[in-house]
Amino acid sequence: MLRQTVITALVVLQTAASVQSRKTCTVVAGGSNETDDAPAIINAFKDCGHGGRVVFQPTTYYVNSVMNITWLDDVKIDLYGKLLWSNDIPYWLNNSLDVGYQNQSTAFILGGDKVHLNGHGNGTLDGNGDFWYAWIRQQPNTSNYPGRPHAITFNGLRNSVVEGLNFLRSQMWTMSIIYSHYVELNDIFINNTGNTVSSSNTDGADTIRSSHIKFDNWTVYNGDDSISIKANSTDISITNSKFFNGLGIALGSIGQLNDQYETIERVRVDNVQFHNTLHAFYVKTWTDDQNGYPPNGGGGGLGYAADLELTNLETTSIRGAALASESPGVFQFPLGQVSDLITPDAPET
Ligand SMILES: *[C@@H]1O[C@H](CO)[C@@H](O)[C@H](O)[C@H]1NC(C)=O
Ligand SMILES: *[C@@H]1O[C@H](CO)[C@@H](O)[C@H](O)[C@H]1NC(C)=O
Ligand SMILES: *[C@@H]1O[C@H](CO)[C@@H](O)[C@H](O)[C@H]1NC(C)=O
Ligand SMILES: *[C@@H]1O[C@H](CO)[C@@H](O)[C@H](O)[C@H]1NC(C)=O
Ligand SMILES: *[C@@H]1O[C@H](CO)[C@@H](O)[C@H](O)[C@H]1NC(C)=O
Ligand SMILES: *[C@@H]1O[C@H](CO)[C@@H](O)[C@H](O)[C@H]1NC(C)=O
Ligand SMILES: *[C@@H]1O[C@H](CO)[C@@H](O)[C@H](O)[C@H]1NC(C)=O
Ligand SMILES: *[C@@H]1O[C@H](CO)[C@@H](O)[C@H](O)[C@H]1NC(C)=O
Ligand SMILES: *[C@@H]1O[C@H](CO)[C@@H](O)[C@H](O)[C@H]1NC(C)=O
Numbered sequence: 550m551l552r553q554t555v556i557t558a559l560v561v562l563q564t565a566a567s568v569q570s571r572k573t574c575t576v577v578a579g580g581s582n583e584t585d586d587a588p589a590i591i592n593a594f595k596d597c598g599h600g601g602r603v604v605f606q607p608t609t610y611y612v613n614s615v616m617n618i619t620w621l622d623d624v625k626i627d628l629y630g631k632l633l634w635s636n637d638i639p640y641w642l643n644n645s646l647d648v649g650y651q652n653q654s655t656a657f658i659l660g661g662d663k664v665h666l667n668g669h670g671n672g673t674l675d676g677n678g679d680f681w682y683a684w685i686r687q688q689p690n691t692s693n694y695p696g697r698p699h700a701i702t703f704n705g706l707r708n709s710v711v712e713g714l715n716f717l718r719s720q721m722w723t724m725s726i727i728y729s730h731y732v733e734l735n736d737i738f739i740n741n742t743g744n745t746v747s748s749s750n751t752d753g754a755d756t757i758r759s760s761h762i763k764f765d766n767w768t769v770y771n772g773d774d775s776i777s778i779k780a781n782s783t784d785i786s787i788t789n790s791k792f793f794n795g796l797g798i799a800l801g802s803i804g805q806l807n808d809q810y811e812t813i814e815r816v817r818v819d820n821v822q823f824h825n826t827l828h829a830f831y832v833k834t835w836t837d838d839q840n841g842y843p844p845n846g847g848g849g850g851l852g853y854a855a856d857l858e859l860t861n862l863e864t865t866s867i868r869g870a871a872l873a874s875e876s877p878g879v880f881q882f883p884l885g886q887v888s889d890l891i892t893p894d895a896p897e898t
Contacts, residue, residue, distance in 0.1 A: 571625065572601040578610050582635060585613035590632075594618045598661070605630045607671065612656070613637065615646050619705060621661025628672030634700070634720065636680035641720070642696035648725050649704070650757045650780070656698040656720060660705035660729075668714035670736070676700045678718030678751070682743040691749060697721045703729050712736050718743065722752040723771075729759045734767070741771040742794070748772040753795065756782040765789055774799040775826060780811035787818045797826040800854055801833035813854040823864040823871075830859060831873040 574597035579586050590610065593603045598618070602625040613635040634656055635641075645654035656676075659666075685691050700719035703711075706729040716723045716739040723739050726732065734754070741751035753769035754776045756762055760783045767790040769775045775792035777799040778785050787798060798821070800813055823829045832854065864871055 572597050573604060574601065575604045575606065576610065578606065578608050578630070580608075582611040582613065582633070584611065585635075586610040586632075587612050587614045587616050591616055591618060594621065594624075598622065598624050600624070602627065605632070605672070609633050611635065614640075615644050615656060617646055617658045619658060619660040621659070621664050623663040624661065624665070626664065626666040628666065628668045628714065630671075631673040631675055633675045634677050636677045638680065638684055641698050645696050645698035646702075648699065648702050649727060650725070651693070652695060653693070653722070653725065654696055654698050655700075655702040655725060657701045658704050659701060660703060662707045662709070664706060664709040664711075666709070666711045666714070668712065670713045671715075672713065673715040673717060674700055674719075675717045676720040676723075678720050678741060678748060679744050679746075681720045682718075682746045682748045685749065686746060693750060694721075697750070699723070699725050701725075702727065703732065705729065706732050709733075710735070714738075716740070718748070719751055721750050722755055722773075724752075724754040725757065726754060726759050726762060727757040729756075729762065731761045732759075733763045733765065735763075735765045737764075737767045739767070739769045739771060741769075743772075752777055753792070755779055756785055758782070760784050762786075763788070767791070769793065769795060771795040775823075777801075778813055778816055781813075782816075783812070783814045785813075785816050787816075787821060789820050791822045791824065792826055793824045795826050796831070797823055797828035798830045799833055800831070800857075814856050816854075816857045818857075818859045818862065820861040821863070823862065823867060825866045825868065826864070827867070827869045828873045829862050829864050829867065829871040831870075 574593035576589055576593045597603050598621045600623045605628045607629040610630060610632045612632050645656060646658055648655050685694060688694060698720050699722040700716060702725045704727050708731045710733045712735040714737055719741050739753050741748045749772050751771045752774045753771055757779045758781045762785050764776060764787045770793045773795055775795040775797055776787055
């Protein structure tokens with residue numbers, strides 16, 4: 550009894566000490582979209598991005614310019630407020646940062662080792678996407694428009710946890726995850742439903758050249774892939790999640806990059822519900838002949854997907870086949886193990 554008390558007291562003291570010893574930077578908001586909060590945010594990560602803590606207060610921060618924050622090491626980020634991106638589309642088309650894959654670009658890069666980004670359920674990244682969804686409708690090419698940015702790109706993020714965050718109306722894809730390893734993304738809510746026109750190209754998340762990525766307790770309302778597992782993704786799990794209105798979980802595209810070899814291995818999907826999505830799980834492949842360039846064209850690449858395990862998938866009002874492949878004959882189910890697939894109302898295909 551006494552021994553237990555002593556141990557408890559010690560634990561409490563240690564926790565208090567480690568919180569106290571962290572240098573903390575609280576980001577001060579400018580308070581209007583006429584002032585750009587990006588420089589203050591970048592400075593907070595410069596001052597407290599090594600062994601420190603960065604706090605966003607429960608208010609709105611206006612982000613009018615790109616942020617490329619890659620140097621984090623052992624940092625806690627508490628996001629109690631909202632980051633709201635500007636609607637200056639010409640600026641973003643000119644200045645969005647290269648993601649390093651498929652000619653894609655992004656508004657915000659975050660990377661480093663031992664990062665704990667916690668939104669505590671309230672923290673929000675708002676892409677102001679209603680402007681993008683209306684604008685893209687007027688363009689001749691509406692898919693993967695060059696320079697249209699992802700809301701956030703985790704690049705080189707390692708041994709990290711991202712949790713309790715909301716993403717509203719992302720400009721394009723919500724999140725690209727590239728060169729990242731051992732990252733858990735828990736309790737994430739995404740709503741890319743447009744208020745005026747419906748959204749397109751608003752993937753929930755895309756993994757590229759990454760491993761040991763865990764998606765747990767995601768809720769995604771969107772107009773494209775709910776989550777897409779792309780080139781050289783290994784050891785990916787998606788659990789306890791709900792996807793609404795999008796296309797479902799996508800594997801690939803595989804073979805889009807000419808003469809490049811791409812693999813996807815060890816994917817686990819368990820306990821996921823699909824409401825009004827096109828598929829539950831589908832494979833995108835490209836043919837042998839190259840036809841244009843990514844992101845809209847491609848082909849000529851090689852690759853394979855192996856060791857997929859899908860369990861406890863449940864669909865309601867699904868719009869297409871629960872399991873599908875864009876190139877029949879190239880990929881055939883079962884690719885791996887599929888079990889406990891509940892599709893009460895799936896159309897016959
Ligand atoms: C700033 O906010 C005002 C009022 O909501 C809006 O009309 C304007 O387009 C916004 N500007 C940018 C750059 O986001
Ligand atoms: C975009 O870039 C072009 C050429 O570099 C430049 O002339 C134009 O002013 C830029 N527009 C914006 C909104 O930054
Ligand atoms: C982001 O910054 C890193 C250095 O911190 C640099 O290597 C990288 O090229 C930058 N990315 C972009 C797209 O500018
Ligand atoms: C980007 O697009 C150009 C053509 O617009 C193409 O030459 C290039 O290979 C593409 N890059 C990647 C990485 O797909
Ligand atoms: C989240 O926001 C609600 C409503 O504004 C507030 O009551 C609650 O305390 C917030 N939670 C945290 C952890 O900040
Ligand atoms: C738009 O699409 C047309 C034909 O589909 C193509 O020729 C053109 O290169 C595309 N433009 C861009 C910017 O992708
Ligand atoms: C799952 O995430 C939602 C936010 O989307 C949160 O409200 C809920 O508490 C989380 N569930 C669990 C079991 O943590
Ligand atoms: C998602 O956003 C749309 C548009 O604002 C809204 O109508 C809908 O209620 C939201 N859904 C959820 C679950 O919050
Ligand atoms: C995937 O990994 C293989 C083997 O390391 C490499 O040859 C290939 O270029 C990678 N493909 C991409 C698209 O990164």
